[in-house]
Amino acid sequence: xxxxxxxxxxxxxxxxxxxxxxxxxxxxxxxxxxxxxxxxxxxxxxxxxxxxxxxxxxxxxxxxxxxxxxxxxxxxxxxxxxxxxxxxxxxxxxxxxxxxxxxxxxxxxxxxxxxxxxxxxxxxxxxxxxxxxxxxxxxxxxxxxxxxxxxxxxxxxxxxxxxxxxxxxxxxxxxxxxxxxxxxxxxxxxxxxxxxxxxxxxxxxxxxxxxxxxxxxxxxxxxxxxxxxxxxxxxxxxxxxxxxxxxxxxxxxxxxxxxxxxxxxxxxxxxxxxxxxxxxxxxxxxxxxxxxxxxxxxxxxxx
Amino acid sequence: xxxxxxxxxxxxxxxxxxxxxxxxxxxxxxxxxxxxxxxxxxxxxxxxxxxxxxxxxxxxxxxxxxxxxxxxxxxxxxxxxxxxxxxxxxxxxxxxxxxxxxxxxxxxxxxxxxxxxxxxxxxxxxxxxxxxxxxxxxxxxxxxxxxxxxxxxxxxxxxxxxxxxxxxxxxxxxxxxxxxxxxxxxxxxxxxxxxxxxxxxxxxxxxxxxxxxxxxxxxxxxxxxxxxxxxxxxxxxxxxxxxxxxxxx
Amino acid sequence: xxxxxxxxxxxxxxxxxxxxxxxxxxxxxxxxxxxxxxxxxxxxxxxxxxxxxxxxxxxxxxxxxxxxxxxxxxxxxxxxxxxxxxxxxxxxxxxxxxxxxxxxxxxxxxxxxxxxxxxxxxxxxxxxxxxxxxxxxxxxxxxxxxxxxxxxxxxxxxxxxxxxxxxxxxxxxxxxxxxxxxxxxxxxxxxxxxxxxxxxxxxxxxxxxxxxxxxxxxxxxxxxxxxxxxxxxxxxxxxxxxxxxxxxxxxxxxxxxxxxxxxxxxxxxxxxxxxxxxxxxxxxxxxxxxxxxxxxxxxxxxxxxxxxxxxxxxxxxxxxxxxxxxxxxxxxxxxxxxxxxxxxxxxxxxxxxxxxxxxxxxxxxxxxxxxxx
Numbered sequence: 047x048x049x050x051x052x053x054x055x056x057x058x059x060x061x062x063x064x065x066x067x068x069x070x071x072x073x074x075x076x077x078x079x080x081x082x083x084x085x086x087x088x089x090x091x092x093x094x095x096x097x098x099x100x101x102x103x104x105x106x107x108x109x110x111x112x113x114x115x116x117x118x119x120x121x122x123x124x125x126x127x128x129x130x131x132x133x134x135x136x137x138x139x140x141x142x143x144x145x146x147x148x149x150x151x152x153x154x155x156x157x158x159x160x161x162x163x164x165x166x167x168x169x170x171x172x173x174x175x176x177x178x179x180x181x182x183x184x185x186x187x188x189x190x191x192x193x194x195x196x197x198x199x200x201x202x203x204x205x206x207x208x209x210x211x212x213x214x215x216x217x218x219x220x221x222x223x224x225x226x227x228x229x230x231x232x233x234x235x236x237x238x239x240x241x242x243x244x245x246x247x248x249x250x251x252x253x254x255x256x257x258x259x260x261x262x263x264x265x266x267x268x269x270x271x272x273x274x275x276x277x278x279x280x281x282x283x284x285x286x287x288x289x290x291x292x293x294x295x296x297x298x299x300x301x302x303x304x305x306x307x308x309x310x311x312x313x314x315x316x317x318x319x320x321x322x323x324x325x326x327x328x329x330x331x332x333x334x335x336x337x338x339x340x341x342x343x344x345x346x347x348x349x
Numbered sequence: 350x351x352x353x354x355x356x357x358x359x360x361x362x363x364x365x366x367x368x369x370x371x372x373x374x375x376x377x378x379x380x381x382x383x384x385x386x387x388x389x390x391x392x393x394x395x396x397x398x399x400x401x402x403x404x405x406x407x408x409x410x411x412x413x414x415x416x417x418x419x420x421x422x423x424x425x426x427x428x429x430x431x432x433x434x435x436x437x438x439x440x441x442x443x444x445x446x447x448x449x450x451x452x453x454x455x456x457x458x459x460x461x462x463x464x465x466x467x468x469x470x471x472x473x474x475x476x477x478x479x480x481x482x483x484x485x486x487x488x489x490x491x492x493x494x495x496x497x498x499x500x501x502x503x504x505x506x507x508x509x510x511x512x513x514x515x516x517x518x519x520x521x522x523x524x525x526x527x528x529x530x531x532x533x534x535x536x537x538x539x540x541x542x543x544x545x546x547x548x549x550x551x552x553x554x555x556x557x558x559x560x561x562x563x564x565x566x567x568x569x570x571x572x573x574x575x576x577x578x579x580x581x582x583x584x585x586x587x588x589x590x591x592x593x594x595x596x597x598x
Numbered sequence: 599x600x601x602x603x604x605x606x607x608x609x610x611x612x613x614x615x616x617x618x619x620x621x622x623x624x625x626x627x628x629x630x631x632x633x634x635x636x637x638x639x640x641x642x643x644x645x646x647x648x649x650x651x652x653x654x655x656x657x658x659x660x661x662x663x664x665x666x667x668x669x670x671x672x673x674x675x676x677x678x679x680x681x682x683x684x685x686x687x688x689x690x691x692x693x694x695x696x697x698x699x700x701x702x703x704x705x706x707x708x709x710x711x712x713x714x715x716x717x718x719x720x721x722x723x724x725x726x727x728x729x730x731x732x733x734x735x736x737x738x739x740x741x742x743x744x745x746x747x748x749x750x751x752x753x754x755x756x757x758x759x760x761x762x763x764x765x766x767x768x769x770x771x772x773x774x775x776x777x778x779x780x781x782x783x784x785x786x787x788x789x790x791x792x793x794x795x796x797x798x799x800x801x802x803x804x805x806x807x808x809x810x811x812x813x814x815x816x817x818x819x820x821x822x823x824x825x826x827x828x829x830x831x832x833x834x835x836x837x838x839x840x841x842x843x844x845x846x847x848x849x850x851x852x853x854x855x856x857x858x859x860x861x862x863x864x865x866x867x868x869x870x871x872x873x874x875x876x877x878x879x880x881x882x883x884x885x886x887x888x889x890x891x892x893x894x895x896x897x898x899x900x901x902x903x904x905x906x907x908x909x910x911x912x913x914x915x916x917x918x919x920x921x922x923x924x925x926x927x928x929x930x931x932x933x934x935x936x937x938x939x940x941x942x943x944x945x946x947x948x949x950x951x952x953x954x955x956x957x958x959x960x961x962x963x964x965x966x967x968x969x970x971x
Contacts, residue, residue, distance in 0.1 A: 139825075155864075158855075178723060254702060261695060308706065
């Protein structure tokens with residue numbers, strides 16, 4: 047029996063698979079930077095904050111115009127990010143509280159807009175609610191172009207500026223001392239981050255967006271000791287999770303976004319246990335390496 | 350007279366509204382090894398960070414080899430305190446050492462084989478070539494400091510600013526760092542070290558700058574490490590320390 | 599028929615206010631511990647507990663659902679800590695991983711049970727404050743007000759009782775866990791007590807308020823209160839007050855504009871925070887601005903005095919202390935030099951001699967004082 051018959055890949059499914067793969071690639075690679083920079087939760091905050099922007103874009107244009115909604119969402123996300131930064135810098139409010147506060151208020155505004163829209167129902171707004179939980183199944187071919195552009199942009203930025211990303215992420219002060227324009231790279235990072243969140247909302251939804259950003263990076267960290275491998279692996283596994291999750295959701299008729307997230311979580315747990323087993327197995331050889339250090343350095347390694 | 354390595358004029362730095370440095374005038378001649386000393390909170394690290402352009406001064410200027418910092422490129426190597434970075438970062442010892450060459454490379458550049466050779470030599474000089482492929486989170490404190498030093502060496506700088514390099518490292522690393530800094534000086538480099546251990550200042554440095562928000566003194570070590578000046582900086586305990594040193598040289 | 603609150607509006611307001619107070623009390627402790635985002639994690643995770651409990655008891659009205667939800671909230675916190683301590687994942691990432699995973703599991707389960715259970719995932723996020731009055735608690739045959747009001751009121755009472763008993767040990771644990779442990783108060787125990795209470799709060803409140811408003815009410819009022827108050831008791835009292843103000847304000851505007859009440863209350867927590875940020879006595883923008891203006895002048899005068907006193911007896915005093923050379927030495931624009939110098943001359947900290955500025959005795963004392971402190 048041909049296993050491919052089992053899958054019955056319709057053109058619609060192929061579009062969705064391609065879309066989730068492209069998104070997984072972009073968010074996985076970019077998200078691993080967020081994990082290393084310790085602002086993983088920015089993704090969650092920004093996806094909540096972008097929601098009112100999405101609705102505002104819809105309200106202003108009157109149709110489900112992707113361009114207007116992406117623009118609106120980006121403006122709100124950028125505003126939220128700026129506000130969070132300002133709060134952290136100029137008050138005693140802690141970063142965690144600042145994120146939660148901005149997220150709650152922005153999303154509250156989204157709920158207001160949503161209830162306003164629901165009172166004036168029109169045919170075009172059907173499906174707007176999907177942004178809450180994501181509706182990968184509704185991806186169209188024109189969305190693919192957008193997702194492909196996003197993935198390409200993220201990859202080009204990461205590859206071209208690789209040395210900069212690496213140095214800034216590891217040691218900002220050293221980056222400044224080398225004369226690197228840290229401000230420029232921060233702006234670029236924030237720009238890409240907002241764009242990924244905003245475009246990803248359609249697929250993953252507000253609640254699950256942060257998982258797409260964080261999970262591949264965290265899992266990849268278990269497999270490697272190098273940042274280049276980590277980011278590559280995170281991008282690749284993000285894409286594979288997108289494909290696998292979409293197929294699985296199609297077969298099991300589970301909602302796609304949550305399926306991808308659960309698959310990602312499983313991948314994370316597997317990665318952890320594989321590392322754990324490898325670590326235990328290496329413990330003996332690790333000890334002998336330490337002894338050889340000690341001999342070589344005259345006792346330094348034992349410190 | 351040749352251009353000083355660092356020339357600080359009327360420098361004042363404030364954190365929020367609290368002054369951390371008041372009106373500092375300091376010249377560091379080229380080819381010296383200077384210890385920057387002073388009690389806790391005297392502004393030692395702040396001074397180095399301001400020289401590196403990491404902190405914006407409220408007033409005053411800093412010139413390095415007669416130019417503002419933005420024009421000095423990678424002639425200055427900065428070695429921050431070990432605790433300033435997250436050592437859980439996914440990188441090998443070699444990766445970190447190679448980061449030193451990216452100031453020269455421009456942002457499209459990739460390390461070439463000659464850069465790798467430089468990095469290998471730097472690791473050998475700090476005595477950790479055998480750790481090149483080791484992930485940095487497995488390193489001990491002394492080894493972390495050596496990696497930072499290797500990264501600075503790869504930069505091939507003329508001025509080295511080190512923030513507490515002897516803090517929390519083992520004896521072997523301590524003497525290795527010292528030897529290395531002396532070699533750098535003998536090759537014409539300038540070294541400025543933030544240091545807090547008064548006992549060892551005289552043995553390690555040829556120049557010293559005594560800081561307590563204001564610059565109390567700078568110059569040859571024996572001119573700076575006088576009981577009067579130390580008392581001014583540290584109160585009576587500092588003066589007592591030097592008296593006992595004089596008693597038992 | 600309805601003897602106690604006699605209009606639907608008042609009942610809704612009552613639910614909103616009780617929910618706000620419950621969230622503010624529980625949230626203040628999370629904010630103080632820098633665990634604000636646990637509110638987010640818990641409020642998204644409880645759905646899984648509800649679904650699992652429903653699978654066991656098959657009754658949407660069963661109290662086991664609340665139990666299951668509370669347990670899954672606590673489980674989420676435990677999972678976050680497990681990832682942090684055992685799996686080497688940083689705190690922020692650990693939170694960001696756990697709640698989407700648990701939420702996804704819940705959404706998938708609900709999608710599979712859709713034919714047999716009516717659980718609206720949308721309502722979990724948005725809440726159903728507008729409909730709370732339609733579900734009264736019935737004793738005998740008499741409805742005695744909204745069920746949510748009784749649940750939330752009970753929760754507030756429970757929190758107040760716990761707080762009254764454990765206020766002092768809590769304060770010690772929250773300020774200095776190591777010291778608390780040394781005098782025999784277990785920080786771990788209190789941590790889990792607070793977490794469980796927070797989880798219980800999310801569970802009781804999310805049905806009426808929605809998970810996002812729960813987050814906003816847990817974090818917003820407490821963050822505003824922290825800008826005004828310095829003591830734990832003050833922070834708690836102000837949190838409750840701000841929560842009540844936000845709920846009332848949000849309710850009134852929301853009702854007038856006829857939009858989502860939950861959303862409006864969430865926005866109002868932001869408005870209250872915004873006002874606090876602007877007007878708070880020490881950390882507020884106005885206070886900061888005024889203090890800065892005052893201190894910039896003092897600071898500049900001090901800078902000038904220190905500069906002069908350092909150089910006036912030195913060999914370069916002709917150069918460094920000349921009035922018309924100060925612009926280049928201090929890197930100040932000329933107007934600034936004029937302003938600062940004239941103020942210092944007026945206060946007799948300086949005198950001018952043949953274009954050279956000299957410190958007076960008072961000026962020198964001040965410079966000395968400034969540079970040694």
